Amino acid sequence: MRKPPLGAGQRNTTQRRLVWDAITALGPHCTADEITARIQADHPGFQRSTVYRALEAFTIAGALRPVRFGSGPTHYEIAGEDHQHAVCERCEGILHLEESLLKELEEHLQELHRFEPHRTEVLVIGICDACARRAERNRPPERVGRRTLEHVHHHSD
Structure with a gap:
């Protein structure tokens, strides 16, 4: 079990270590x-309320960030550099956006409006390439649950 990142005064308990290990094993979102x-697969009876308390502690410590993708449940990701998300409304795949356009928006707000952004949150909802191709072939979307989509860059020459 890895030691979870906690803030001053927060206790490093076995339960919190189990939650942190599950988060890192499950990956983003x-x-x-x-x-x-x-x-619960290894520890039957582990309470959901204990998970929520640990999630709150990690969020307060700044180690975890809650993320909402539309109307579904809150997802949690390990805090790091800001990035935005595009979510496929058919398969629920997630694409991380780390685009310079968002930096330009933040710079615009600073320079023209004297507004200092601390965090930018953008959620783009649409249809991924794989689902669009399935629709062209009249196939139903393949619901695989939340997964990270691959970045695809199209260049016109």
């Missing part, structure tokens, strides 16, 4: 239910 199920 896991939900409280997914974390609970992962832990």
Whole structure:
């Protein structure tokens, strides 16, 4: 078990270590239910309320960031550099956006409006390339749950 990143005065408990290990094993964008199920596979009876308390502690410590993708459940990702998300409304795949356009927007706000952005949140909802191709062939979307989509860059020459 890895030591979870906690703030001053927060206790490093076995339960919090189990939650942190589940988060790192599940990867980006896991939900409280997914974390609970992962832990309960080895520790039956582990309480969902314990997961929520640990998620709150990690969020307060700045180690975790809650993310909302539309109307679904809150997802949690390990805090790091800001990035935005595009979510496919058919397969629920997630694409991380780390585009310079967002930096330009923040610079515009600073320079023209004297507004200092601390964090930028953008959620783009649409249809990924794989689902668009499935639709062209009249196939239903393949619901695989939340997954990270691959970056595809199209260049015109």
